[in-house]
Amino acid sequence: MGKIVKIEPLHQETVVNTNEDLLSILLKNDLKVLQECGARGMCSTCHVYIKEGEESLSPLNRREKRSLEVITTCRTNSRLACQARVLGDGVVVEIPAGxxxxxxxxxxxxxxxxxxxxxxxxxxxxxxxxxxxxxxxxxxxxxxxxxxxxxxxxxxxxxx
The missing domain is CATH 3.90.105 (Molybdopterin biosynthesis moea protein, domain 2)
Structure with a gap:
């Protein structure tokens, strides 16, 4: 059974497979998200905020933690879309402006x-x-x- 992910501020809902990363979900929704580092978790171009459902995502890995430490707009609910995999329902992703x-x-x-x-x-x-x-x-x-x-x-x- 697919999981539902909401994308804000676009008010889009998408059904995804378990273990699919947020970056592929954003790209499927025709969002021009950059992958400056080739989706290796080493830049900020796929940085997103998790408004809801953080517990439904894979845990942060060491590389993602290190990259998030450098991002000046990082918050406690920040994730790199290329590293965060959907494991459960109720994820709401917010795309930062800029x-x-x-x-x-x-x-x-x-x-x-x-x-x-x-x-x-x-x-x-x-x-x-x-x-x-x-x-x-x-x-x-x-x-x-x-x-x-x-x-x-x-x-x-x-x-x-």
Missing amino acids: MYLSAIDNVEDLIGRRAQEDILHPISGSVLVEAGKLITRSMITQLKETQGKVEEYLAKSQEV
Whole structure:
């Protein structure tokens, strides 16, 4: 028998198989969730909040705990969707607001525009540019440097 998972703030309900991870559920619902680290639990791009049913998910593993410690928007109900597997009913997932830097095709295109939503760091989830702020050339330079550091970090983590 399938388990029901609710996705907020979209008010979507999905029936899933036992032991299916939350990331695959979000992707099945056409949500453009990034997998910057390849779903290995090493970045924040699939960070979600569990509003209800935390006891119906697999327990946190060591890697997920370490990654969550780095995420600046982490709460006691935070999980990485790629690591959390559905074991029971009643799970309600909330997707944090914001857009990850790695989702932007060409950061240079943003110069002179206002950020539509917070632009977030792919590893820490910290806000790099606040929603509504005018994006300047110096911000773009900083964003590009951050992208390079993230790529370097993830490349090194794949070697391990």
